[in-house]
Amino acid sequence: MEFVLDSSVTMSWFFDDEATTTTDGLLDQLNSDGRAIVAAHWALEVGNTLLMAERRKRSTVAESSHFLAILDALPIETDQETISRAGTASMTLARAQALTLYDSAYLELAMRRGLPLATLDKQLRAAAKKAGIPCLPKEL
Numbered sequence: 564m565e566f567v568l569d570s571s572v573t574m575s576w577f578f579d580d581e582a583t584t585t586t587d588g589l590l591d592q593l594n595s596d597g598r599a600i601v602a603a604h605w606a607l608e609v610g611n612t613l614l615m616a617e618r619r620k621r622s623t624v625a626e627s628s629h630f631l632a633i634l635d636a637l638p639i640e641t642d643q644e645t646i647s648r649a650g651t652a653s654m655t656l657a658r659a660q661a662l663t664l665y666d667s668a669y670l671e672l673a674m675r676r677g678l679p680l681a682t683l684d685k686q687l688r689a690a691a692k693k694a695g696i697p698c699l700p701k702e703l
Contacts, residue, residue: 564592566699567673568599568639569666570608571683577613577622577630581683585700589681598638600676602668603645609634642672660690670694 566589575586593599613627645653645668652675657667666687673680673696680691681699688698 565598565600566679566681567669567676568601569669569680569682569684569687570605570612572681573609574612575683589699593637598640600640600642600672600678602642602672604665604668605641608665645672660693662687662690670696
């Protein structure tokens with residue numbers, strides 16, 4: 564299975580109190596025969612979340628480094644068109660759906676690739692539903 568992955572699902576794999584059986588199932592899918600596509604800014608979002616967790620003493624540098632190594636080993640592809648579409652398609656979508664530009668980039672990517680969107684963000688899920696894009700996990 565191929566899907567667009569956002570940082571909210573990604574970080575649920577790191578924080579035990581945010582993990583669910585359905586988000587863990589997406590990770591299992593990637594570990595078996597799945598493939599995730601991420602927007603160009605995904606690595607910055609993930610890295611910043613890890614950095615903030617370290618500063619808040621919610622995790623350690625070693626835990627962050629270990630998690631990044633795990634992510635690096637997964638079949639995750641960074642979309643090369645995200646940046647070129649930021650000021651056009653993604654911006655238009657952000658305005659129309661009242662999303663941040665970051666979130667609209669994930670939705671634009673899912674729409675362009677015709678893939679489901681893996682997100683825990685309720686506002687992004689609602690916008691995806693309006694656009695006819697299925698979300699993973701199916702239920703929150």
